[in-house]
Amino acid sequence: xxxxxxxxxxxxxxxxxxxxxxxxxxxxxxxxxxxxxxxxxxxxxxxxxxxxxxxxxxxxxxxxxxxxxxxxxxxxxxxxxxxxxxxxxxxxxxxxxxxxxxxxxxxxxxxxxxxxxxxxxxxxxxxxxxxxxxxxxxxxxxxxxxxxxxxxxxxxxxxxxxxxxxxxxxxxxxxxxxxxxxxxxxxxxxxxxxxxxxxxxxxxxxxxxxxxxxxxxxxxxxxxxxxxxxxxxxxxxxxxxxxxxxxxxxxxxxxxxxxxxxxxxxxxxxxxxxxxxxxxxxxxxxxxxxxxxxxxxxxxxxxxxxxxxxxxxxxxxxxxxxxxxxxxxxxxxxxxxxxxxxxxxxxxxxxxxxxxxxxxxxxxxxxxxxxxxxxxxxxxxxxxxxxxxxxxxxxxxxxxxxxxxxxxxxxxxxxxxxxxxxxxxxx
Amino acid sequence: xxxxxxxxxxxxxxxxxxxxxxxxxxxxxxxxxxxxxxxxxxxxxxxxxxxxxxxxxxxxxxxxxxxxxxxxxxxxxxxxxxxxxxxxxxxxxxxxxxxxxxxxxxxxxxxxxxxxxxxxxxxxxxxxxxxxxxxxxxxxxxxxxxxxxxxxxxxxxxxxxxxxxxxxxxxxxxxxxxxxxxxxxxxxxxxxxxxxxxxxxxxxxxxxxxxxxxxxxxxxxxxxxxxxxxxxxxxxxxxxxxxxxxxxxxxxxxxxxxxxxxxxxxxxxxxxxxxxxxxxxxxxxxxxxxxxxxxxxxxxxxxxxxxxxxxxxxxxxxxxxxxxxxxxxxxxxxxxxxxxxxxxxxxxxxxxxxxxxxxxxxxxxxxxxxxxxxxxxxxxxxxxxxxxxxxxxxxxxxxxxxxxxxxxxxxxxxxxxxxxxxxxxxxxxxxxxxxxxxxxxxxxxxxxxxxxxxxxxxxxxxxxxxxxxxxxxxxxxxxxxxxxxxxxxxxx
Numbered sequence: 001x002x003x004x005x006x007x008x009x010x011x012x013x014x015x016x017x018x019x020x021x022x023x024x025x026x027x028x029x030x031x032x033x034x035x036x037x038x039x040x041x042x043x044x045x046x047x048x049x050x051x052x053x054x055x056x057x058x059x060x061x062x063x064x065x066x067x068x069x070x071x072x073x074x075x076x077x078x079x080x081x082x083x084x085x086x087x088x089x090x091x092x093x094x095x096x097x098x099x100x101x102x103x104x105x106x107x108x109x110x111x112x113x114x115x116x117x118x119x120x121x122x123x124x125x126x127x128x129x130x131x132x133x134x135x136x137x138x139x140x141x142x143x144x145x146x147x148x149x150x151x152x153x154x155x156x157x158x159x160x161x162x163x164x165x166x167x168x169x170x171x172x173x174x175x176x177x178x179x180x181x182x183x184x185x186x187x188x189x190x191x192x193x194x195x196x197x198x199x200x201x202x203x204x205x206x207x208x209x210x211x212x213x214x215x216x217x218x219x220x221x222x223x224x225x226x227x228x229x230x231x232x233x234x235x236x237x238x239x240x241x242x243x244x245x246x247x248x249x250x251x252x253x254x255x256x257x258x259x260x261x262x263x264x265x266x267x268x269x270x271x272x273x274x275x276x277x278x279x280x281x282x283x284x285x286x287x288x289x290x291x292x293x294x295x296x297x298x299x300x301x302x303x304x305x306x307x308x309x310x311x312x313x314x315x316x317x318x319x320x321x322x323x324x325x326x327x328x329x330x331x332x333x334x335x336x337x338x339x340x341x342x343x344x345x346x347x348x349x350x351x352x353x354x355x356x357x358x359x360x361x362x363x364x365x366x367x368x369x370x371x372x373x374x375x376x377x378x379x380x381x382x383x384x385x386x387x388x389x390x391x392x393x394x395x396x397x398x399x400x401x402x403x404x405x406x407x408x409x410x411x412x413x414x415x416x417x418x419x420x421x422x423x424x425x426x427x
Numbered sequence: 428x429x430x431x432x433x434x435x436x437x438x439x440x441x442x443x444x445x446x447x448x449x450x451x452x453x454x455x456x457x458x459x460x461x462x463x464x465x466x467x468x469x470x471x472x473x474x475x476x477x478x479x480x481x482x483x484x485x486x487x488x489x490x491x492x493x494x495x496x497x498x499x500x501x502x503x504x505x506x507x508x509x510x511x512x513x514x515x516x517x518x519x520x521x522x523x524x525x526x527x528x529x530x531x532x533x534x535x536x537x538x539x540x541x542x543x544x545x546x547x548x549x550x551x552x553x554x555x556x557x558x559x560x561x562x563x564x565x566x567x568x569x570x571x572x573x574x575x576x577x578x579x580x581x582x583x584x585x586x587x588x589x590x591x592x593x594x595x596x597x598x599x600x601x602x603x604x605x606x607x608x609x610x611x612x613x614x615x616x617x618x619x620x621x622x623x624x625x626x627x628x629x630x631x632x633x634x635x636x637x638x639x640x641x642x643x644x645x646x647x648x649x650x651x652x653x654x655x656x657x658x659x660x661x662x663x664x665x666x667x668x669x670x671x672x673x674x675x676x677x678x679x680x681x682x683x684x685x686x687x688x689x690x691x692x693x694x695x696x697x698x699x700x701x702x703x704x705x706x707x708x709x710x711x712x713x714x715x716x717x718x719x720x721x722x723x724x725x726x727x728x729x730x731x732x733x734x735x736x737x738x739x740x741x742x743x744x745x746x747x748x749x750x751x752x753x754x755x756x757x758x759x760x761x762x763x764x765x766x767x768x769x770x771x772x773x774x775x776x777x778x779x780x781x782x783x784x785x786x787x788x789x790x791x792x793x794x795x796x797x798x799x800x801x802x803x804x805x806x807x808x809x810x811x812x813x814x815x816x817x818x819x820x821x822x823x824x825x826x827x828x829x830x831x832x833x834x835x836x837x838x839x840x841x842x843x844x845x846x847x848x849x850x851x852x853x854x855x856x857x858x859x860x861x862x863x864x865x866x867x868x869x870x871x872x873x874x875x876x877x878x879x880x881x882x883x884x885x886x887x888x889x890x891x892x893x894x895x896x897x898x899x900x901x902x903x904x905x906x907x908x909x910x911x912x913x914x915x916x917x918x919x
Binding site: 020046049050108109110111159162163165166167169170173174176177178179180181183184186187194195237238239241242244245246248249250251252253254257260261264267269271272273274275276277278279282283284294295297298299301302305330331358359361362366377380381384391394395398401402405406409410413417 | 598599601602603616617620621623624629634635636637638639641642643645646649650651652653654656657660665670711714715718719721723724725730732733734735736737738739740741742743744745747748749750751752754756757758761762763764765766767786789794798815818847849850853854877878881882887890891894895897898
């Protein structure tokens, strides 16, 4: 018996199942096609930018047909077999159109991507709509039993489709992230300073040897190492005792002091930049490593203090109390018990302030203007100035500089992110 | 002799057809006119007519077309009646003119501060401020007459290496005195606090004040002192030439800030920049965090590591790499099969800098939101799934409301960071295109413009006033944001 979708029979569980059942394939397609439409629009716009108006026209046709397909998918329901046949026909048309368009135009990577985004969904529609389950559903001859089976089958399929969706989204994001990195690798390995051209056609190490044999690179690296290590040492020397005191002691002025650390973290650096520069200038600390070390260790101080306080809070108090009972002095407790226990946290904080100093650009640019006091960030940026654009050398140098940093970051990502969120978001 | 004649004939032959505009000739430049200042004088080959514009263009290498150069300043030729004739020392283009009698008079200024000279001017003498030091600068004058005919002076003046030696020596002792007194008063304060604690018999805190002393001292000397000093600076006329002997000038700097020609534009762009960036960071971060938030996902750690890369790579490197990608010859055009030069177009450059900053900021938001997502109770979702709630409704009615408490502080933090993001714009475009010397460029945000005001023009007092204005804007915004979000929370 074919029931009208709008009729509602109370009490019959089986009929409810039939009413509720929509194959998961159809629902997934209904969710997928808006994205297809967006990508169609993107490709239309891209063809306009290329001034390839024929392709733009066919892209707009594809958009139109996909929109019709989406509309039909929304209308597709139990007992509407003719719509199902129409859906299959139209997807076949899209498939044909996209292949024709791909064959007619220039075939670079992005064209393949666009072709895949129009043909695979169409193919997917054909495959899933012609499945026996869907055919049965669309013909309206589904039995109660098969609808119940279908409902339980839907859950599995939905999960599977969800996974595919996740992979698609993540793959796109990864491509967006990785392409510039691949490109810079290509520039570093290609001869000359060309920015475009074929990917990894000719491979040469000339830029790496240029950079490694240039004096200025080593001078910048030396400055950066001095500044970063100095910042780490000074920053830790200031932050460890303060973090410990905030975590363990209740003393007069504690709340005000903690609040002032918070306040500083919220300060935009800009309000400090100009007076900082003038103070450093008056003290004769411009064009020196010491000026940068002082500035960096204080800028990183609030976050370091909060990170360390967060860690000290997790060290059990009983340890200290036992040591105090056994006759240790407060200082001994700190040096002999707490500090050795907190080496991991101290290491993470050290890494954090090292990375911050290693990557900082604005203060280094402002304070150290003579070339022999440049740090790596300013030095590398000076390779791409308006006087000369040594892209190849810059690419090689930036790979050399960022590789160790990236490895450190990835290796310690969990701790760094935990520490940062403890210091930055909670604080 | 014949050879010279031939060359002469060739030169005559090659001369461009006569245009109406008079050309600037005999350019002479001098790189030693002061700290990052260049002197430039020239003669016009005929007295300039009304409604002509003279533009000074500069570049670090010689050029024969303004496409390769940067405009420094312009002088209008026109009616000067009713205009002020202020003196020297206040403008980034201090110019004087003469009308054939050898007497140089300071130029007039219209209401926008643009230099105006009367028609019939023959010679101009300028001191140009804010030039890159340590290199030679090449300068040329472009004449544009009333009919838009333009002629670039065929003689290009090159300076000696631009002076980088400060003429002003700052007295160190006041700073030492200020720092010393701040340090001493902090030490005294800590001692008093400790004494009070001792008096009250608080045992655990006997050494607490010693533990925090180094950090507190460093913070007060190296952060609070500069902040206060900066606020004081914003009320003074401190600049390249009045440093150390600056005097109080009230709110004049703030008036200068508000009457800057691009004040409104740069503020609006800064807001657009921040809001679009933060929205995109949170939007994409949320999508990616939810995509990653499944223990069944294959290759999850690979994905996560790859997506962390923009955070792990030093930001200045990523920005420069993106700049290379967007160059006309860069890989982006190869990749898209297009022929774009986005960085040369104002709106294109705005879109580009925002895109690059979106790329940079997503990982932080993704990881923060990931942490918040993992803290959400799993059984809530299981219950919803059993009840047949579809994925979108689960997101809308379960995930979003529960993430609210994490998203509000995150978005505020992101806003403050983005508002003050210097690297992206400085390294991508340096505020350009359409970079002018008397206002912010097309892609300048507030902080990059402050940097220009302070370190290109040397106007420290004005830059400090800008900083205070920026800070007040941030405080006002954060305050209203907190109020609004709290208010809606109370209602719901």
